[in-house]
Amino acid sequence: MTPLLKVEALSKHYGRHLGCGDVNFTLWPGEVMGIVGESGSGKSTLLNCLAGHLAPDTGRVIFETRAHGPRDTVTMTEPERRWLARTEWAFVHQNPRDGLRMGVSAGGNVGERLMAVGARHYGEIRAQAEDWLGRVEIDPTRIDERPRAFSGGMRQRLQIARNLVTGPRLALMDEPTGGLDVSVQARLLDLLRGLVRRLGLSAVIVTHDLAVVRLLADRLMVMKDGRVVEEGLTDQVLDDPQHAYTQLLVSSVLQV
Amino acid sequence: MIEIRGVGKQFVLHNQGGIVLPVIQGADISVCRGECVALVGASGAGKSTLMRMIWGNYRCDEGSIRVAGVEISGAEPRQVLDLRGKSMGYVSQFLRLIPRVPTRQIVAEPLLAAGMNEAAAFARAEAMLARLNIPERLWSLSPTTFSGGEQQRLNIARGFILDLPVLLLDEPTASLDAVSCAVVLDLVCEAKARGAAILGIFHDAAARDSVCDREIDMTRFTPARRVA
Amino acid sequence: MSDYNFAYLDEATKRMLRRAILKAVAIPGYQVPFSRREMPMPYGWGTGGVQVTAACLVPEDTLKVIDQGADDTTNAVSIRKFFARVAGIATTEATAEATIIQTRHRIPETPLTEGQILVFQVPIPEPLRFLEPRETETRTMHALEDYGLIQVRLYEDTARHGEIARAYAYPVRVEGRYIMDPSPIPKFDNPKLHNAPALQLFGAGRECRIYALPPFTRVESLDFEDYPFTASKAAGQTCAICGAEDSYLDEVIIDDAGGRMFVCSDTDYCATRCAAQAEDAA
Numbered sequence: 206m207t208p209l210l211k212v213e214a215l216s217k218h219y220g221r222h223l224g225c226g227d228v229n230f231t232l233w234p235g236e237v238m239g240i241v242g243e244s245g246s247g248k249s250t251l252l253n254c255l256a257g258h259l260a261p262d263t264g265r266v267i268f269e270t271r272a273h274g275p276r277d278t279v280t281m282t283e284p285e286r287r288w289l290a291r292t293e294w295a296f297v298h299q300n301p302r303d304g305l306r307m308g309v310s311a312g313g314n315v316g317e318r319l320m321a322v323g324a325r326h327y328g329e330i331r332a333q334a335e336d337w338l339g340r341v342e343i344d345p346t347r348i349d350e351r352p353r354a355f356s357g358g359m360r361q362r363l364q365i366a367r368n369l370v371t372g373p374r375l376a377l378m379d380e381p382t383g384g385l386d387v388s389v390q391a392r393l394l395d396l397l398r399g400l401v402r403r404l405g406l407s408a409v410i411v412t413h414d415l416a417v418v419r420l421l422a423d424r425l426m427v428m429k430d431g432r433v434v435e436e437g438l439t440d441q442v443l444d445d446p447q448h449a450y451t452q453l454l455v456s457s458v459l460q461v
Numbered sequence: 462m463i464e465i466r467g468v469g470k471q472f473v474l475h476n477q478g479g480i481v482l483p484v485i486q487g488a489d490i491s492v493c494r495g496e497c498v499a500l501v502g503a504s505g506a507g508k509s510t511l512m513r514m515i516w517g518n519y520r521c522d523e524g525s526i527r528v529a530g531v532e533i534s535g536a537e538p539r540q541v542l543d544l545r546g547k548s549m550g551y552v553s554q555f556l557r558l559i560p561r562v563p564t565r566q567i568v569a570e571p572l573l574a575a576g577m578n579e580a581a582a583f584a585r586a587e588a589m590l591a592r593l594n595i596p597e598r599l600w601s602l603s604p605t606t607f608s609g610g611e612q613q614r615l616n617i618a619r620g621f622i623l624d625l626p627v628l629l630l631d632e633p634t635a636s637l638d639a640v641s642c643a644v645v646l647d648l649v650c651e652a653k654a655r656g657a658a659i660l661g662i663f664h665d666a667a668a669r670d671s672v673c674d675r676e677i678d679m680t681r682f683t684p685a686r687r688v689a
Numbered sequence: 690m691s692d693y694n695f696a697y698l699d700e701a702t703k704r705m706l707r708r709a710i711l712k713a714v715a716i717p718g719y720q721v722p723f724s725r726r727e728m729p730m731p732y733g734w735g736t737g738g739v740q741v742t743a744a745c746l747v748p749e750d751t752l753k754v755i756d757q758g759a760d761d762t763t764n765a766v767s768i769r770k771f772f773a774r775v776a777g778i779a780t781t782e783a784t785a786e787a788t789i790i791q792t793r794h795r796i797p798e799t800p801l802t803e804g805q806i807l808v809f810q811v812p813i814p815e816p817l818r819f820l821e822p823r824e825t826e827t828r829t830m831h832a833l834e835d836y837g838l839i840q841v842r843l844y845e846d847t848a849r850h851g852e853i854a855r856a857y858a859y860p861v862r863v864e865g866r867y868i869m870d871p872s873p874i875p876k877f878d879n880p881k882l883h884n885a886p887a888l889q890l891f892g893a894g895r896e897c898r899i900y901a902l903p904p905f906t907r908v909e910s911l912d913f914e915d916y917p918f919t920a921s922k923a924a925g926q927t928c929a930i931c932g933a934e935d936s937y938l939d940e941v942i943i944d945d946a947g948g949r950m951f952v953c954s955d956t957d958y959c960a961t962r963c964a965a966q967a968e969d970a971a
Contacts, residue, residue, distance in 0.1 A: 327844065448475070
């Protein structure tokens, strides 16, 4: 088995301020990794560097592409990167407004990626969109409604469907459950868990919610001030934290 | 199947003045196929800690823990996860609840993860639930509202659903009535008979005596408490 | 002759425009920026087309100008007079006689021939404009052939109306590469863009863009396999004046009681047919 994603010595500065520094990890197919840390710890910077939204200062991000084997996504051309973003990657934004076209129907939102990779049969595009709406628990009869008419949780599920329709292998998620109320969160988490398992998807999930990573992530990376301070098996990091910051983080969670 | 050599563990509480709590020192234990070994010792002797270290839940600070030929200490997360899915089962006192997931699904999940088709996995899960006296009307419900005993039996069902070669049992019979307790002990015996290596903590001496071949006193490995 | 330089613009400006036109011809469908000049007419009145026409004109040219197919509407008449005055060239209303035809929103019914130049007035050159508001992003999308979005618009139409409802400015793909806005011509005219023997130039004055279809260029209207493009017009109607069945028709309200008639939008085509019918009758 070859790793799906290999990150080597990745650093990103904003001027003199460190965004994230010297990050190294290897993600294997089917693995879900959580990144936790407080606001400003560099977790979103890292995620955006992985997705090609930000250019890192140094380091390599080697992704195992379906067509051409391992390729450094930092040095590849913009068209190649965009192609990967449409076919092999999914990016789920915290705010579904950033990841959806609010003026386009649910079907159009899901169909866009299909059409971007060459689908030209309306009936088939629509059938696939209906199938995916069902899979993310949105009533397929609402296919022609715009996301404006959807609740926050539905929008987030629509964003997920829109991303997964082209069968990506790596999902990058930035606080996918942020801004949702608790019952909606639970439903979304359960859905994500099922999808990740059924599709054999690898994922990197950035969050500050430890309950989210406990449920979804196989392994965990803890970031502070742009650096990775601890990593390992999720339950091991949460139940037997070694680093002072992780201990603080775990002990700060309010018990219900 | 379980080989523990020179294992030590201490907790460092960075946020409480850097207190160091040594818990285990120089533990040597081995459990063979078809053997059930009980960990005994006073509360705080490190029984559960050792179980969790074998499970990979707690980090092993020193020494070596080998399960089914795989070194746990310093293993990659995916190696531990692979071991948990294929070779090692763990029944704890607590059920970690996943909202919305029905009981039947929770029990069937290890089978599904191992690649069994849904119909067969659910059939086997239901048989196990029935054997553990969990009423059929609860199978399609999430166990969030179950009683402690029901949750515990669910945990056991999940732990025994796969015929795993290594089982870790942390008080499997606690908070169970006599009938359920007997079923659990039967399950343990069956696992032993098919060659599983079992390491367990049983507070109930009668239960312990009925299934365990040996006892290991954890106080032997408990270091003197000192504050660094 | 007047005191203007030939065709109003100075020679340096015309050279600049010609460079832009040559580049546009070299990269069919690609929008070439140019530096527009103030023209003696307001934006929206065809300043882009006028500048392209001015750059193409030579004294031997015969110019025809149409607005929605008609030679006798304000816009057409004023531009024709403008060039007659500032370039002293011949003008005509007959499609076949013209060497340069400036048009707003139509392609003449009479097939164009090699050597003719058709200049389109373009209000909004960017086919992705209302889908993606950022100009930097639309340019990147063109550069990377990232065209999923425009197909989304066709999808939305089909989902809402059961067909691709867009009736004018129907987007096309040029030589399998650039997506292009053919200016607000009716989609009835789209097939005429394909493999046309004439040179087709598009000038957008307000937005400073020139693009082109060199002769015999492959131009395909976007569609779905199961909802193919159709060049539709008013169904089942014929021209009330010349009886043409094959031309694009305007609907004209003729009284306050809701009375209406359909007539050819191309006035030259209609007049030519009427003249031929009168000749036959005589």
